Amino acid sequence: MAYTVGFTNVSTVGLESSPVAEALAGLRANEARYFKNKYGHVFTTRPASEAEYVVDWVHKILQEERGITISSPPLEATEFQVENTRWAYVFYENGLSVNVLYALDDGGKRAVGFKLSDGMEVPAELADFRFARQKSKLAGTIRGSFFVIKNEY
Numbered sequence: 562m563a564y565t566v567g568f569t570n571v572s573t574v575g576l577e578s579s580p581v582a583e584a585l586a587g588l589r590a591n592e593a594r595y596f597k598n599k600y601g602h603v604f605t606t607r608p609a610s611e612a613e614y615v616v617d618w619v620h621k622i623l624q625e626e627r628g629i630t631i632s633s634p635p636l637e638a639t640e641f642q643v644e645n646t647r648w649a650y651v652f653y654e655n656g657l658s659v660n661v662l663y664a665l666d667d668g669g670k671r672a673v674g675f676k677l678s679d680g681m682e683v684p685a686e687l688a689d690f691r692f693a694r695q696k697s698k699l700a701g702t703i704r705g706s707f708f709v710i711k712n713e714y
Contacts, residue, residue, distance in 0.1 A: 562611075564637070566593035566604045571699060575608060575637045581656040584678035587700035588658055589637075592650065594699065600643045609635035609651065619651050619661055622673060622714055629686050633657060645669070656681035663714065671710035676703050 564574055568590040573582040576589070593604035609616050615638040623629040633655035640649045646669070649661040656678030663671050675687060679701035683692065692704035 563605045563607050566590060566606060568594040568597070568699060575606060576652065579636065579654050579656055579678075581678045581680045584680050584701055585652060585656045585658070587697065588656075588676055588678050588703060589652060591697045591699045591703065592658070592660075596643065602641065602643050604639065606637040606639045606650070606652070609638050612638035612640070615640040615649050616651055618714065619649050619659055619673075622661060622710060623659070625712065626673070626710055627708060631657065631659065631686060632684065655684060657684060657687075661710075663710070672707050673710060674705060674707040676705045679703070 566589055571586050571590045573586040576582045576585050579585050589606070596602040596604050616635050620631070623631065631653060633653040635651045636654050637652045638650060640647070642648070645665045647663040647665060651659045658676040660674045662674065675690065677683065677692065690706040692706045695703045695705060697703050
């Protein structure tokens with residue numbers, strides 16, 4: 562069942578099993594606010610079990626581009642198109658959020674972003690990445706990193 566992510570009243574719906582559920586919910590709400598304010602898009606998620614094609618697509622990119630396998634179970638996922646860019650998000654039990662920005666035009670931006678919820682450790686599979694810090698009213702301190710996608714998916 563789809564869940565519309567709110568950012569005025571942050572909810573842990575769908576994320577309850579995470580040890581950093583409150584921070585992960587704040588991170589998810591932060592993304593929802595960004596897309597609503599920038600594009601007018603309402604951010605909705607589904608349980609990962611109902612969005613396996615999204616999780617599989619993100620995992621394929623991670624594996625083929627960098628040999629990364631996320632060890633934490635995915636809790637929720639979403640995919641949508643804004644303007645001419647395909648976006649996918651997967652939220653994991655350990656507090657990690659992985660997003661794919663994939664321009665549909667040749668030569669457009671294509672990247673994978675990682676965001677760590679406040680209070681979580683850097684997962685071993687992402688130990689080689691450097692993370693920048695960003696403050697958020699909804700999510701506390703978000704640590705983020707990314708890499709550019711080189712192939713086509």
